[in-house]
Amino acid sequence: MLSYFSFAHRRASSLAVAGALALLAASCSSPTPGTTMADNAANDTTALVGRAAAPKGDANSPLQIVAAFREPQIVGVAVLPDGRVFGDFPRWDNNPVFPIAEVGANNSLKPYPNAAWCTWNETVRNEPQKHWICPQSVYADRAGMLWVLDPASPGLKATVPGGPKLVKIDPKTNTVVQNIAFPENVAPRKSYLNDVRVDTQQNYAYITESGEGSLVVVDLGSGKARRLLVKHPSMVGDTTLNIKADGKLLVDPTGKQGQFNADGIALSQDGQYLYWKPLTSYALYRIKTEALRNTSLSDAQLAAQIEDLGKVPACDGMILDAQNNLYLTAFEDHSIKRRTPAGKIETVVQDPRLEWPDTFAFSADGTTLYVTNSAIHKTPTWSKGVGQQDQPYHIFKMSLPK
Incomplete structure (x- = not known):
């Protein structure tokens, strides 16, 4: 899932850009307690005056809409064994009321695990471990627990001291049971x-x-974490490839081309291998998790165990199915690809509504694939300070192809 860029702290501060962002903020709204996103979705026509028509899916597209949000921007999705769906709305270009939310009928959002956790303002600055600052990932594990990863870097500028955390929530009680x-x-x-x-x-x-x-490895028993392979070539994006979205280079308001480092990640079904790739890269890597857990190995020894799996599409999110097919959110051509264990690249679905397909999740039985579209390339940061989103952000689902 796309996130921090190595130059994010150098985002433009000119009055022109600031003014554009202010106008954008005035025109967009986050959900308020007790309301749904249905009105925002219904008002798309008004919001899109003067822009190109929103892309439409083919009648035969396997993608089904689970939810649609005009704002705020969604990046992550998680699905629990009981079918409950959760979304992640980071504090990037806007300030969502519910950065982590349970997604209900009619695009409704419920703050999760409660409104207090979703609050981040001057009144709670001294409690960075008790609030979502800029959550980036929401994930359901095999035991049905929900995890939220909060890098705590609002606006993609810098981490809030004491804010970065990994939080485990028990969905049966909707309470935090571990906070690292x-x-x-x-x-x-x-x-x-x-x-x-x-x-x-x-x-x-x-x-x-x-x-x-880099990679961060966390012993959940002790809560201790280690940062590994910092700036190793397998972790760093490549700006020489001229990777594009909608045919356009990713350039920030200062004119600097985007370099997106270690991003997509996937764990094999047996837990023996961890896969990852930098976003602005066509290379895929993996390593045995046993090596990552071995605290006696140096970075050089770890690097020697990294496997280069060859070329794959540029992508944001990744996930492995029960047959170890690796699914990839290929944002360059609005598609979902999969890499078979033999290394063959196949197109699963191509749909113009997949404007920057972002993050995957599976249903508990592994038969349904969920995916978000975050339209990263059309947000103000990558559109000269003015948002160019021409459709709602979505959570889609589809039956897993045979």
Whole structure:
């Protein structure tokens, strides 16, 4: 899932850009308590005056709409065994009321686990471990627990001291049961903890960190975390590839081309391998998780065990199914691809509504694939300060292809 860019702290501060952002904020709204997003979705026609028509899916597209939100921007999705769906709305270009929310009927959003956790303002600045600051990933593990990864870097500028954390929530009681705070040697000010996978057998979590490019390995039993392979070539994006979205280069308001480091992450079904890739890259890597858990290995020894799996599409999110097919959110051509265990790349679905397909989740039985579209490339940060989103953000689902 796309997140921090190595140059994010250098975002433009000119009056022109600031004015554009202010106008955008005035025109967009986050949900308010006790309301739904249905009105925002219904008002798309008004919001899109003067822009190109919103893309429409083919009548035969396998994608079904689970929810649609004009604002705020969604990036992450998680689905529990009982079918409950959760969304992640980071504090990037806007300030969502519910950065973590349970998604209900008619696009409704319920703050999760409660309104207090979703509050972040001057009144709670001294409690960074008790509030979502800029959550980036929501993930359901095999035991049915919900995990939220909060890099705590609102606006993609820098981490809030004491804010980065990994939080475990028991959905049966909707209460936090574990809260792991990351110190600055694990989550430095320029870091951005991106996406997480949890191995319930080994009781470990694995995290991509895209600020500088690294992996974070967390012993969930002790709560201790280690930052590994910092700025290793397998962790760092490549700006020479000219990777595009909608045919356009990703350039920030200062004119700098986007470099997106370690981002997509996937854990094999047996927990033996961790896969990852930088977003602006066509390379895919994996390593044995046993090596990552071995505290006696140096970075050089770990690097020697990294496997280069060859070329794959540029993508944001990744997930592995029961047959170890690797699904990829291929944002360059509005599609979902999959890489078979033999290395063959197949197109699962191509749909113009997949404007920057972002994050995956499976249903508990593994037969239904969920995906968000976050339209990263059309947000103000990557559109010269003015949002160009021409359709709602979505959660889609589809039956897993044979």
